[in-house]
Amino acid sequence: MNKELLNAIAYLSKEKGVSADVICDSLEAVLITAYKKEPDANPNAVVELNRLTGDYKILAPKTVVETVEDEDAEISLAMAQILDPEYSAGDVINVNVTPKNFGRVAAQAAKQVMIQRLREAERSIVYDEFSNRQDDIITGIIQRIEQRNVYVDLGKAEAVLPVSEQIPTETYTVGQRIKCYVVEVRKTTKGAQILVSRTHPGLLKRLFELEVPEIYDGVVELKSVAREPGRRSKIAVYSRDENVDCVGACVGPKGVRVQNIVTELQNEKIDIVKWDEDPAVYIANALSPATVVSVTVDEAEKTSNVVVPDYQLSLAIGKAGQNARLAAKLTNWKIDIKSESQAAELAEQKQDEPAGEELDGDDLLADLAMPSAPEAEDAAVCDVEADQHTEE
Template sequence: MKSDFYTAISQIAAERGIPKEAIIDVMEKALITAYKRTLGNNPPPMEVTVRLDQQTGAARVYAEKQVVDDVLDDRFEIDIADALKVKADAQLGETVVVESTPHDFGRIAAQTAKQVVLQGIKEVEREYIYGEYMDREGELITATVQRMAKGNVILEMGKAEAILPPKEQVDNDRYYHGQRLKVYLMEIRREDRGPRLIASRTHKQLIMRLFEMEVPEIYNGTVELKSVAREPGLRTKVAVAARQEGIDPVGSCVGMRGIRIQNIVNELNGEKIDVVQWSSDARDFIANALSPAQVVEVHLNEEEHAALVIVPDKQLSLAIGKEGQNVRLAAKLTGWRIDIKSATALLEEERAASEARGYAEAEQLQTEAELANARVETRKVRPDGRVVYQNHQYGPLGNDLIGESLQLRATSQKLYIYHHDRLIASYILVEDDGTSLVDDEE
């Protein structure tokens, strides 16, 4: 019949989810420490082992003792006659391992066992928790809210506890004791006080794991989740593509009557989710990413990795979204910088640009006509590098032209200066202020 000791060890092991052998191992190590305390402050170095009888719970100590003729301290020494009973070839001066269980060691063992149950077993449990969860980093875990502590939400995950830090909490979520929710196991830290499990409700990988759970096609690989853009608690955009011909990736994610996507929305407490078709063509992908807005056309600037998107006038506010949310998420989803304009605004800009070009062309034609009819006048460049025209100085033109003869032609607005029939400068004509300068004419 099994003893109460064995039954207690088995019960602790079952409750904590760790092997009873590990508990016994911890208790034996603790008993070794307890025995060494009975040897005084500075015992000589010796090998000590403790064996626990799993049936009776009795502890037996085996320690090294030195073989001597005359025993002065039986804690560390053994008579040669007794040593020969343990080891037939024992000799003086060597050490032998013999049973050294003190008379009151049962009481010490009981106290130590209690301490181990209260302290040591927790360390073993932490190690097994770390071993159990170390390979689950990056998984979706169902947890129960246990309590709040300094802004952190403490979650219970089976035998382990996880922390949901403030920055990993969604503003719209309201946490209360006993609440069950799904979290993303973001990180597992191994610390002195045991493993520290960090969970998240804001990580975009949480979205990917929820889709894998709700959409079989994503889990088995026939539909691929290409990218995710998320503003936690508000809105998420997901781009999906089919890996198998004949499958509708968006329809697979939404589900019949929207049941699949609704399950994900409910888990996220009403966070809006847009599922869009991914495309290798950047224009199509950007247009899809701006869903539910309709897009007229997309112009790409490859050098700046920017896109100009034209939408109908009535779709402009929908394409931009509340406080720019829709276009911001579309930019994150596609990786392109997106600028949105309405069709009317684009037409007005093109009309204004066309008018500006027309004015510039007309002005150019007028200037060319005036220059063709303008009188050519000759001036020498003064020592200060300037020329005088109609009582006003223009320049400087450069020291290399000092003393050179230049040709001047004037329109109604500007003065054009040539050297050997090559235009070298032009100046806006200065209005006459009555100052008289002598022209240096040839």
């Protein structure tokens, strides 16, 4: 019994995380490669490795014949019957052709090949493990920073956080523990290449799944996410159970759940709004914290006209149009915001037009959405396109 070989296989299996069967298959391939470097090696030889005892043999298939013409492929009937008297001409038998000094030669010749095969097996295992975690959240420690790219140690593998996927307001330091979203896992000659992100909307979604049990259990559904990484985000949630407050569940007791996520994202502001199947209600909710007086929608064009109190206009639009822009991304609707006084002025102007040009409700909406040039100069209008994909 070759206990040393069995112990070596068991050690490698535990140390490298590779199954014993994979190691044995690699060992068989290595042994036959080493044998074929021997002088007078049989080209048809195969390896037989007993995985219970650790013993191995080099076997060559040979045909039993009366007169041998090719020693590599044939064996005489007399010689075959010495091995087993029942053999007859035409039988194919496996003959042990293991060289006498093969153990030492095989060990030296096979070392590098075995190491290479084990590395390939390790890389394959790592790739399989992390490819299953694509579109999921993962925790790692920043190992180094090179050319502004951040390399994150994930234990068995290393991930790269490129500049394009970093939050602009964040600073990264070696040894810092961070959570990232796995965007892509590629299989390369050097192993698994893992691309992670801190700006992807999916990161916010996964963080809420970790912090809010109701989302993880499926009672509360996260319908949509819109982010401007490092600055502000909006999420739309919906409760399948009428007795569960979806917004309150996400905020948590004393705001602790949402605060944990805000802290993880370096104080990125997060608005949690209630999703509604009525587009008008949903758009009004999405413009939170602003109060909305009325919303009219055109479902064919996916456009909406929103009226807010005069003192709420700047709040509804937000700094540099941020609130309206995020609301448009969240709802995937075009949103046109006007104050009550602006809407009233437009309505009065329509009433003062000649009687021959009567306007119905649709005409009035069209004019509200497209003010004339002089009016446009005075009106504070925020017309925002949903120009970015919204994750559902």
